[in-house]
Amino acid sequence: MTTRAVISGGGDPDHDLVDRVLGGDRQAFASLLARHQKKIFNFMYRMVGERGAAEDLTQEVFLKVYEALPGFRKAARFSTWLYRIAHNHCLNALKGRGREIAVSALTKEPANGNPVTALADPSASPEERLEQQELQAVVQEKLAELTPEHRAVLVLRDIQGLSYDEIATALELEDGTVRSRLHRARMELKERLRGYLEL
């Protein structure tokens, strides 16, 4: 039995919103958007490394979701189906538009405008905060050096916290494939970060 069959969409509160959207309720779509846009935008941001590109891709994904909603069969959670569309759209965009990440742009953003560094530990000293900013920028840069497939599984598991089952459904992979791919991605990122991690 595949992992996709294990995932059940029963009891998903989003299903009621989906029904309402299909009935023409635009407010219900606004509710779906409010519930999920932050996750999808962050997924896109970690995948492409640019806020503008992430914003464009997030917008395209939700428009695609809106059009594809009649085909959503509720066999899985809405969020998982949404991640699947977002992942496929992102991979197509990276391949088709040559949007491989230019992470260096992140480090050029001002500190107060950098969404990552702005969330650094407020109790840290200015020197520690600067160090955290630099380290997070390095993580994003090294993340961008991975293949999109390895990057996606790291983002979904270690940054967004999805379960193996949800990742398997979203990426349309077997459960064992997810685990092995996640391990290889972590080991590869560890090697790329080795110089920054060793004390």
Next chain:
Amino acid sequence: MGCQDVRNQLSAYLEGELGVAPRRMVEDHVRQCVRCQGELVLLQRTIALLRGLDEVEVPPSLSAAIQAGIRPRRRRWWREVASWLFFPIHVKLPIQAVALLLVSLGAVYLYRSAPEFSQAPQPPVATESVPRGEAVPSTAAGRADRLDLAARQEAAQKSSGQREPQKERKVPEQEDAAARALRKSAPESAASAKPAEEREALRERDIGARVLRKEAPAGATIPAPVQDVMLETSDPARAIARITEIVSALEGKVEVKEERHLILMIPAKAYSHFLTALKDSGYAVSPPTESPPAASPEGTVTLSLRLTP
């Protein structure tokens, strides 16, 4: 367990997914191997860094931009109809299949059990639908067509041994001059090949059918028509005697209903003679009727005659 085997298990070890024995083997190895211990620490820090990346704030304009980009959801009418007809398909399709089967079986049963459905189609003269009061086509060409059609149907029925329904037989007294002229000019292959009496019967039936179409809609049972007429007389007894005499001479019947009310049944062929004899006797019926009224299937004209002073 070698170093590579242990390093392959480090991710699962940190996720807490290993069983008791593999977990103990990894821990024992890491305790003794400084290099694998260092790899474990680096992997832990890598995962911690990833988990420490906080969420990025969504641009405030994103939601509005998305909502501005969606179009009002309009379901196409054919999708609405299809959805209403077929969905959920696993419920409605079997029901529709069963319903179709039942209707088909019912139609077959009805066809086999009802004689009017199982019989051959009636000749046009009996089944043609002409609303009451509507003018029957009386052009020369139309009559010629009917004569030819009736001739062919008559021949077919004779060859198959079928008897023509009685209600279609009509023997009018008057000859239709136009029909007679057309019969002469009709194609020789259709009309002249028939015996004279057969053509005569066909002509009479054609005329009778046109009268019937005027009187009753197609498919209805044609009752024996009764025509109400009045006759003025100061001596009812004498008039009754004379009328009885005339009708009897024409092989008709007289039934006295009341003192001044008679029912006359006269052969349609003799109707004009009946009128002539009445006139010669000094009587006149009203309303004056020169053409024969509708005859019964047996070819009898029935009059309801009331004597008025």
